[in-house]
Amino acid sequence: xxxxxxxxxxxxxxxxxxxxxxxxxxxxxxxxxxxxxxxxxxxxxxxxxxxxxxxxxxxxxxxxxxxxxxxxxxxxxxxxxxxxxxxxxxxxxxxxxxxxxxxxxxxxxxxxxxxxxxxxxxxxxxxxxxxxxxxxxxxxxxxxxxxxxxxxxxxxxxxxxxxxxxxxxxxxxxxxxxxxxxxxxxxxxxxxxxxxxxxxxxxxxxxxxxxxxxxxxx
Amino acid sequence: xxxxxxxxxxxxxxxxxxxxxxxxxxxxxxxxxxxxxxxxxxxxxxxxxxxxxxxxxxxxxxxxxxxxxxxxxxxxxxxxxxxxxxxxxxxxxxxxxxxxxxxxxxxxxxxxxxxxxxxxxxxxxxxxxxxxxxxxxxxxxxxxxxxxxxxxxxxxxxxxxxxxxxxxxxxxxxxxxxxxxxxxxxxxxxxxxxxxxxxxxxxxxxxxxxxxxxxxxx
Numbered sequence: 393x394x395x396x397x398x399x400x401x402x403x404x405x406x407x408x409x410x411x412x413x414x415x416x417x418x419x420x421x422x423x424x425x426x427x428x429x430x431x432x433x434x435x436x437x438x439x440x441x442x443x444x445x446x447x448x449x450x451x452x453x454x455x456x457x458x459x460x461x462x463x464x465x466x467x468x469x470x471x472x473x474x475x476x477x478x479x480x481x482x483x484x485x486x487x488x489x490x491x492x493x494x495x496x497x498x499x500x501x502x503x504x505x506x507x508x509x510x511x512x513x514x515x516x517x518x519x520x521x522x523x524x525x526x527x528x529x530x531x532x533x534x535x536x537x538x539x540x541x542x543x544x545x546x547x548x549x550x551x552x553x554x555x556x557x558x559x560x561x562x563x564x565x566x567x568x569x570x571x572x573x574x575x576x577x578x579x580x581x582x583x584x585x586x587x588x589x590x591x592x593x594x595x596x597x598x599x600x601x602x603x604x605x606x607x608x609x610x
Numbered sequence: 611x612x613x614x615x616x617x618x619x620x621x622x623x624x625x626x627x628x629x630x631x632x633x634x635x636x637x638x639x640x641x642x643x644x645x646x647x648x649x650x651x652x653x654x655x656x657x658x659x660x661x662x663x664x665x666x667x668x669x670x671x672x673x674x675x676x677x678x679x680x681x682x683x684x685x686x687x688x689x690x691x692x693x694x695x696x697x698x699x700x701x702x703x704x705x706x707x708x709x710x711x712x713x714x715x716x717x718x719x720x721x722x723x724x725x726x727x728x729x730x731x732x733x734x735x736x737x738x739x740x741x742x743x744x745x746x747x748x749x750x751x752x753x754x755x756x757x758x759x760x761x762x763x764x765x766x767x768x769x770x771x772x773x774x775x776x777x778x779x780x781x782x783x784x785x786x787x788x789x790x791x792x793x794x795x796x797x798x799x800x801x802x803x804x805x806x807x808x809x810x811x812x813x814x815x816x817x818x819x820x821x822x823x824x825x826x827x828x
Contacts (some may be wrong), residue, residue, distance in 0.1 A: 393815050407643075453807075453811075454807065455809045456668075456810075457806065457810040457811060457814075458803055458806050458807060458810075459768035459769065459771040459772075459782070459806060460768070461774075461782060462769045462771060462782065462799070462802055462803055462806060463783075464788075465785075465786075465795075465799055466799055466803070469789060469795035469799065470795050470796055470799060473795070480655070481738060489794070550673070550674040551674070553674035553675075553677060554636060554674075554676060554772075556676070556775075564674055564676050564677045564680070567677070567680070568684070571680070571685070572684075574819045576686060577680075577681075577685040578688050578689075581677065581680055581681045581684065581685045582681075584677055585669075585672075585673045585677060585681070586676065588672060588673045588674060589669065589672040589673060590652040592671070592673075593668075593672060
């Protein structure tokens with residue numbers, strides 16, 4: 393093994409920076425989509441309407457039961473071809489749908505963790521179900537959701553690397569190409585690893601901050 | 611949807627099941643051992659061991675599995691022949707290193723959940739540390755370890771699909787090949803999804819079965 397070549401990293405950095413930005417954008421959009429799906433599916437699972445509960449249960453079963461990679465293939469090769477999606481759009485769809493199933497379970501657990509007395513008190517105050525969910529239950533459930541929600545987001549960020557398999561030039565895929573073309577896999581892949589570590593550490597730091605912000609004041 | 615084509619490709623994809631399962635089983639075996647070692651290191655009184663285990667977890671949980679697989683497959687061989695593995699072994703190494711970081715957290719949290727009185731009582735009985743761990747602490751912690759442990763196992767099973775990216779011909783890889791060769795996507799993807807869903811569903815049942823076995827009898 394030759395000496396670690398910092399220069400190759402410096403010269404590859406413009407391309408890697410661009411790819412990092414793609415990864416971050418993919419992450420942000422998928423997180424938005426996963427959160428919407430998660431909230432919707434969680435509320436459906438707790439609904440009084442049996443068909444909705446059943447539908448949501450099947451959703452979670454299917455999308456947690458499949459590898460994210462397989463879901464991405466569906467999003468790209470099937471939905472993507474039917475609707476002419478770019479690989480970026482297909483990746484958002486696939487990751488959002490997949491992560492949404494996990495998010496749904498996290499939100500549901502948070503809602504269930506709120507003491508049932510809160511719901512009863514809201515009923516006694518003649519609040520509608522939607523009102524009590526919005527004003528009473530969800531704000532209290534958020535405290536329970538935050539740690540799991542953020543660590544799920546960290547997993548989602550790491551999963552954006554899968555999009556390379558459907559042809560998106562995000563950080564992992566771009567680094568692999570650069571590793572091939574420069575014949576310096578150690579340097580390039582290590583640099584990519586450092587970028588991921590920094591970004592995931594930021595997310596973990598955010599988790600700590602949020603937990604502190606939402607902690608019960610004692 | 612072409613039913614005949616579906617029936618044709620189903621057995622072809624099913625042939626990859628053996629490869630998927632052997633990736634999974636080897637990964638589970640090695641990652642459980644490594645996870646246990648890392649968990650014990652994390653709880654050790656020796657500071658460098660604690661540090662090593664903490665840094666390991668931070669590194670491995672901070673990067674995408676796909677990047678780790680690329681690292682093992684493309685970068686490690688640069689360090690010499692000893693680190694040059696076949697695609698299958700590279701996949702097992704990558705999956706093991708990754709899964710172990712999650713298993714060590716599962717095992718560690720199980721160990722620290724055992725009441726302190728248990729180790730105090732074993733101290734009073736003049737048991738050695740390793741004797742205590744083996745006979746008193748670990749058997750009691752299994753109940754807490756089982757749910758996250760099986761959760762990690764289910765994730766590991768799904769993540770064996772990534773091995774296709776470093777040219778291991780498991781189920782997902784075979785499916786990709788069929789898609790590329792036939793330009794028909796829905797049938798092979800559906801067959802693949804059904805097999806994964808069956809596998810993960812079996813594991814989920816095993817998980818709830820295990821939880822029932824380990825539940826405290828009252």
